[in-house]
Amino acid sequence: MVCKSSEIVDTAHALADAARRAVLPLFRTEGIGVENKAQTIAGFDPVTAADKAAEQAMRAILAERRPDDAILGEEFGIRPGSSGLTWVMDPIDGTRAFVAGAPTWGVLIAVSDESGPIYGLIDQPYIGERFEGGFGRAMMRGPQGERVLKTRSDRALSACTLFTTFPEVGTEAEGAAFRAVSSQVRLTRYGLDCYAYALVASGQVDLVIEAGLNAYDIQAPIAVIEAAGGIVTDWSGGVAHAGGRVVAAAGREQHRAALDILEGFV
CATH class of the missing domain: 3.30.540.10 (Fructose-1,6-Bisphosphatase, subunit A, domain 1)
Incomplete structure (x- = not known):
């Protein structure tokens, strides 16, 4: 077809x-x-x-x-x-x-x-x-x-808003990784599920960091955020199409800063 x-x-x-x-x-x-x-x-x-x-x-x-x-x-x-x-x-x-x-x-x-x-x-x-x-x-x-839709421009981690769905994020180590990023941002909020990814695409939020996702949790957000100018990868900077550990970012500066912290835990 x-x-x-x-x-x-x-x-x-x-x-x-x-x-x-x-x-x-x-x-x-x-x-x-x-x-x-x-x-x-x-x-x-x-x-x-x-x-x-x-x-x-x-x-x-x-x-x-x-x-x-x-x-x-x-x-x-x-x-x-x-x-x-x-x-x-x-x-x-x-x-x-x-x-x-x-x-x-x-x-x-x-x-x-x-x-x-x-x-x-x-x-x-x-x-x-x-x-x-x-x-x-x-x-x-x-x-x-x-x-x-247009994501926010690059900005320092200290000026960022970060979301995740569950405060515990995933395993103990994954939770520690999230908290390490959270300690560096201006504002951390919890909940929203897929709506947090929509907020990244619409220019309201800088970062979403999650773990334990499936392909059906993340593939639609990947397409929407990337079309709006953002970035979605796994915690090592690779593709996240299959789910797992995911970081969605509004700009390259936020993305790189988050990866620099997360990569120390993977």
């Missing part, structure tokens, strides 16, 4: 629209069927009926529009394809926030080829903001209208 950028973009927006329709009626409602996917008694890794419904709705559209493309989704795994393109989807990135009623979760949709993500979309249905990047596009649309 031919890869036309307009086709890809139109399909991605159709997927995001379908996910919105599936998810919003269940947000902040009782009885959304929370299950725990965690493998340990102490863990809590929720999945809800909304996660499943959104991914199923997106897969149905792809089956009709892009049957030759592969799919990697968080809830229903891999569907092989023959086109060389893969749709990498997280129907609700931030299910813990969703369960808690916080509007900081989002729908993540990326399209990747052998080089990595070539287009990405971050959608927050409840507040009505959508961020996209790839094929020469870097745009957001929301209640305040539509505008071009």
Whole structure:
């Protein structure tokens, strides 16, 4: 199947629209069927009926529009394809926030080829903001209208705002690495899941540092942030398409300063 950028973009927006329709009626409602996917008694890794419904709705559209493309989704795994393109989807990135009623979760949709993500979309249905990047596009649309995405310029670490989702970050060593960077920045905040990456792309935040990510957590943010002029790598400065330890930066100065600290822990 031919890869036309307009086709890809139109399909991605159709997927995001379908996910919105599936998810919003269940947000902040009782009885959304929370299950725990965690493998340990102490863990809590929720999945809800909304996660499943959104991914199923997106897969149905792809089956009709892009049957030759592969799919990697968080809830229903891999569907092989023959086109060389893969749709990498997280129907609700931030299910813990969703369960808690916080509007900081989002729908993540990326399209990747052998080089990595070539287009990405971050959608927050409840507040009505959508961020996209790839094929020469870097745009957001929301209640305040539509505008071009552009990351912040280079700045010293001491002037930076840093985000991560969980205060503990990952392993004990990974947490120590994060705290070492955090001690050098102006402001550190926690939470937001994929929305923190959208804030990097929109010029509000300098850095997001996380660990233990999967491909479906990061491929859409990579495409959006890079299209807006930012940088996303692993903690050694390599590609982060598969997830793992990730640093997203608004500019090269912030990125290099963070890596200089993180590389001492990897």
